Amino acid sequence: MPDPVPLPTAILFDLDDTLLDTTLSATRVWDQTAAAFAHEIGHPPSVFQPVLKASRAWFWGDAKRNQAGRLDVQASRIAVTHHGLLQLGIDDRGLAARFADHYSAHRVSTMAFFAGAEQTLKFFVDAGVPLALITNGDARGQREKVEHFDLARYFQAVLIEGELGFGKPDPRVYAQALSACGVPAVGAWCVGDSLSWEVAAPQALGLRGVWNDWAGVGLPEDTDVRPDQTVRCVADLVPLSK
Ligand SMILES: [Mg+2]
Numbered sequence: 440m441p442d443p444v445p446l447p448t449a450i451l452f453d454l455d456d457t458l459l460d461t462t463l464s465a466t467r468v469w470d471q472t473a474a475a476f477a478h479e480i481g482h483p484p485s486v487f488q489p490v491l492k493a494s495r496a497w498f499w500g501d502a503k504r505n506q507a508g509r510l511d512v513q514a515s516r517i518a519v520t521h522h523g524l525l526q527l528g529i530d531d532r533g534l535a536a537r538f539a540d541h542y543s544a545h546r547v548s549t550m551a552f553f554a555g556a557e558q559t560l561k562f563f564v565d566a567g568v569p570l571a572l573i574t575n576g577d578a579r580g581q582r583e584k585v586e587h588f589d590l591a592r593y594f595q596a597v598l599i600e601g602e603l604g605f606g607k608p609d610p611r612v613y614a615q616a617l618s619a620c621g622v623p624a625v626g627a628w629c630v631g632d633s634l635s636w637e638v639a640a641p642q643a644l645g646l647r648g649v650w651n652d653w654a655g656v657g658l659p660e661d662t663d664v665r666p667d668q669t670v671r672c673v674a675d676l677v678p679l680s681k
Contacts, residue, residue, distance in 0.1 A: 447568055449620035450676075451613060451641065452594075453631025454574035454584065457553075457651045457673060458560070464550040469495070471549075472542045479534065482527060494523035510601055512580045516542055546580075547587045553653065555674025560593040562677050571596045571616035573629075575606040575636065595619040607633070608640035617646075630673060634664040642667070649676070 455461035469491050473484040480487055498519045499505050508515030516539035521532055563570055572594045574581050578601030584590075591597055596619030600606025607613075617624055624645035631637025631651055638648035650658075650666035651673060658664075670676060 446566060447563075447628040447647070448622040448626035449569045449571065449617065449628070450563060451571045451573050451616045451620075451627065451629040451637075451646070452560075452673070453629075453633065453637050453651070454572055454581065454590075455576070456632040456653055457630060457637075458556045458590075459550050459584065459588070460553055460653075461550065462654075465546075466492075468542055468545050468549050471545065472538060475541060476534075476538055480524070480527070480529065487523065487527070490526050491519065491523045494519045494526070497522060509575060510577045512577050513539060513543060547583050550584065550587075552588065553672050553674070555672060555677075557588075559673045559677055564593055569595045569620035569622065571598065571619055573598045573607060573612050573616050575600040577601040595621075607636035610640070610644060613641050613644055613646065630670075630676065634658075634662055634666070638666045639664045 452458060470484060470488050473480075473487040473491060477483050477487070498508060498515060504515075504518075508518070517532070517535050520538045520542075521530075521535035524531060524535055560570065570593055572585070572590060574597075576599065578599055581599040581601060585597055585599075596616055598612055598616055600612075603612070603615075605611060613624070613629065617627060620627070624641075628647045628649050629637045629641035630649040632653055634650060638650050642648040647667045648664075649668045649670060650664075652658075652669050652671060655671060658666075658669075
């Protein structure tokens with residue numbers, strides 16, 4: 440058990456794969472949608488699910504597609520599906536669009552807080568620590584999550600890339616969040632699963648960078664980023680703070 444560290448002056452929380460089980464729940468919805476469309480596609484879910492998985496990796500693995508895709512998630516879902524269908528010899532954009540619509544309709548309702556995440560927010564709020572939510576992604580999709588999980592009540596500011604017109608790792612995001620919390624960078628924490636967005640960039644500004652290694656994969660060998668703290672879930676932050 441690491442030594443307890445002093446309570447932070449503020450915490451900037453990431454949303455996806457930090458408070459919410461975004462990646463795990465996405466797989467559930469893709470798999471359910473593949474099952475729902477199996478008859479129309481003409482292939483069982485056991486065939487289309489791995490194709491879709493590879494298609495998602497193809498789509499999001501490209502930096503340019505990644506940036507454009509997260510600001511227009513519906514277009515990204517259609518592109519992922521269409522690319523997957525093409526692998527099966529099916530060139531049908533209409534089918535891809537209906538598939539993506541079905542996925543989108545079930546997306547947020549299948550997401551969940553990681554175990555203990557909401558209690559962690561309550562712990563810090565009760566301890567008088569101001570919190571800010573900083574999340575990259577499109578305005579509509581990210582706002583829908585904030586509303587579905589009634590998150591705004593915990594935060595001094597909810598900063599969404601698609602609403603601001605800029606996102607992490609732009610220093611203005613962290614500055615705006617710190618300003619809403621009324622604190623300087625030193626003494627504040629940033630917590631998230633992205634080593635560049637929630638560890639390296641905020642560290643460069645003087646914040647403590649806490650990496651949420653939710654998948655338990657450990658630091659990649661090819662990274663120079665060194666988190667000040669690594670946790671498996673945000674609930675691990677509570678016993679660390681005394
Ligand atoms: Mg994240």
